[in-house]
Amino acid sequence: MLRREIEAQGAALIGVRHGIAVELTIELGEDAVPAFAARVGDISQGAATVDGA
Secondary structure, rough: HHHHHHHHHHOEEEEEEEEEOOOEEEEEOOHHHHHHHHHHHHHOOOOOOOOOO
């Protein structure tokens, strides 16, 4: 679900790391981060967070 949202926002998926949690590194314009963070929170029902938002 997050990969589709990343693509929909025009962001680039840079990397994925699997550990206790899955960490996605993306490249996204700074002005788009707040809306992206809100959307991620909504679609994950609060389970996913965006660092740097």
